[in-house]
Amino acid sequence: MRVPLHELVRTSIRDRILSGDLAPGDALPSEAELCARFGASRGPIRQAMSALSAEGLIETSQGRVPTVTRAPxxxxxxxxxxxxxxxxxxxxxxxxxxxxxxxxxxxxxxxxxxxxxxxxxxxxxxxxxxxxxxxxxxxxxxxxxxxxxxxxxxxxxxxxxxxxxxxxxxxxxxxxxxxxxxxxxxxxxxxxxxxxxxxxxxxxxxxxxxxxxxxxxxxxxxxxxxxxxxVRNARTHQPQRPFVARQLTTATDRPDQGSTS
Missing domain, CATH: 3.40.1410.10 (Chorismate lyase-like)
Structure with a gap:
């Protein structure tokens, strides 16, 4: 299933905020830059900005480039x-x-x-x-x-x-x-x-x-x-049965079966 374009944009920017690549106070790329980067029209970009604003990750205002507020x-x-x-x-x-x-x-x-x-x-x-x-x-x-x-x-x-x-x-x-x-x-x-x-x-x-x-x-x-x-996970126990690599045989390795008439 294809991920909607606005969700792709939102996830990309959200990941940069959470990783610290975009810090509080940083300005996001302009709408035109995001359209060019993602090959998108203004509609999906605005949807993504609206979702990020609803999460409290960015601050938006009329006529200004959105800025990062904070990462959770x-x-x-x-x-x-x-x-x-x-x-x-x-x-x-x-x-x-x-x-x-x-x-x-x-x-x-x-x-x-x-x-x-x-x-x-x-x-x-x-x-x-x-x-x-x-x-x-x-x-x-x-x-x-x-x-x-x-x-x-x-x-x-x-x-x-x-x-x-x-x-x-x-x-x-x-x-x-x-x-x-x-x-x-x-x-x-x-x-x-x-x-x-x-x-x-x-x-x-x-x-x-x-x-x-x-x-x-x-x-x-x-x-x-x-x-x-x-939540961090670790593998804490061994499989119940040990892994055994299966040896592949070729035609020359197999014993002759002898034909019957």
């Missing part, structure tokens, strides 16, 4: 560590602002995720996570009550919940992540400063103890112009 930061989910630790490790300033911290009975979906009953209690947290003071992710987290109650003795705007809970002896040992995309709802729109319907990158996590007990579930929604997710 890449977060690896190979290792299990906090948002704060990741942002600090790559040389940026993490931040958080708590919108809600509440002890309440879960709805049936959340109860099922936490493996508790709807009559039990859960602690639910809604926080904005920021990078260098700008909103990057909206965090919806829920804990089983015995873990979540610890948060009422902690300033949830002060730092990493992950580190605090581990210091308090909570065995946050394993995390299972599910990654997909979702359209921003009214809550996302308000706190991430994006229009409703804007595509967001979503990571749903289930955190368990070494014994498999569910301790926390989360739904983290990232602005796509603030963060990318990276």
């Amino acid at each position: 930061l890449a977060q690896s989910i190979d290792d299990f560590f906090s948002f704060s630790a990741w942002v600090s490790a790559i040389g940026h300033r993490p931040g958080q602002h708590t919108i809600e911290l509440a002890l309440r009975r879960p709805d049936p979906v959340l109860a099922s995720q936490l493996r508790i009953e709807t009559d039990d209690l859960a602690v639910q947290l809604l926080r904005i996570r920021s990078i260098d003071g700008e909103p990057a992710m909206l965090e919806r987290t829920a804990f089983v009550a015995e873990v979540g109650r610890l948060l009422f003795d902690f300033d949830t705007d002060a730092g990493s919940l992950f580190d605090y809970l581990i210091d308090r002896g909570v065995p946050l040992d394993h995390g299972e992540h599910t990654i997909d995309a979702i359209a921003a709802d009214a809550v996302d729109s308000e706190h991430l400063h994006v229009a409703q319907g804007t595509p967001l990158l979503r990571v749903r996590r289930v955190t368990t103890s070494a014994d498999g007990d569910v301790l926390e579930v989360s739904d983290d929604r990232y602005r796509t112009d603030r963060a990318d997710l990276v």
Whole structure:
């Protein structure tokens, strides 16, 4: 299947931004230059610019050449560590602002995720996570009550919940992540400063103890112009059967079969 021309242009420019070849503040080639480079009319070029602008990668204005805004930061989910630790490790300033911290009975979906009953209690947290003071992710987290109650003795705007809970002896040992995309709802729109319907990158996590007990579930929604997710794979085991090269034989190698009459 042929890739649409506007998508080819978008991908080419996006890759240059993400690789650092085009830095924040750099001007993109003019519309005429892009038309000549890709053998395209103005329509596909403008479609590509519109898509890049919607991602927050470029800034466009009437009568001016588009310029690069910033490249999203890449977060690896190979290792299990906090948002704060990741942002600090790559040389940026993490931040958080708590919108809600509440002890309440879960709805049936959340109860099922936490493996508790709807009559039990859960602690639910809604926080904005920021990078260098700008909103990057909206965090919806829920804990089983015995873990979540610890948060009422902690300033949830002060730092990493992950580190605090581990210091308090909570065995946050394993995390299972599910990654997909979702359209921003009214809550996302308000706190991430994006229009409703804007595509967001979503990571749903289930955190368990070494014994498999569910301790926390989360739904983290990232602005796509603030963060990318990276998964690195390595081949860690050998094939079940060793590879054996098959020796090819020629006609002269084969024994005579003798003809029968």
